Amino acid sequence: MGALSLRLPESIHRHIREIAKQEGVSINQFISSAVSEKISALLTEEFINARAARADLEKVDQILSNVPARTPVAGDEL
Numbered sequence: 039m040g041a042l043s044l045r046l047p048e049s050i051h052r053h054i055r056e057i058a059k060q061e062g063v064s065i066n067q068f069i070s071s072a073v074s075e076k077i078s079a080l081l082t083e084e085f086i087n088a089r090a091a092r093a094d095l096e097k098v099d100q101i102l103s104n105v106p107a108r109t110p111v112a113g114d115e116l
Contacts, residue, residue, distance in 0.1 A: 044069075054068060054069065
């Protein structure tokens with residue numbers, strides 16, 4: 039496991055300390071989890087963008103043309 043020295047503004051450090059305490063985890067565990075979530079989000083975005091770049095828009099239009107026209111559920115009109 040690697041060690042990392044990190045300097046944070048006091049306000050962020052305070053928030054991290056409070057949230058970690060509320061969650062019942064250490065500050066290190068909280069930061070590790072937060073960084074893992076961010077990495078996961080970035081990798082997911084990269085994966086989706088790569089898949090979208092390979093998309094055949096004509097096929098997408100063909101598939102969507104098979105969806106029946108229906109009145110939207112209340113609240114979904116926009």
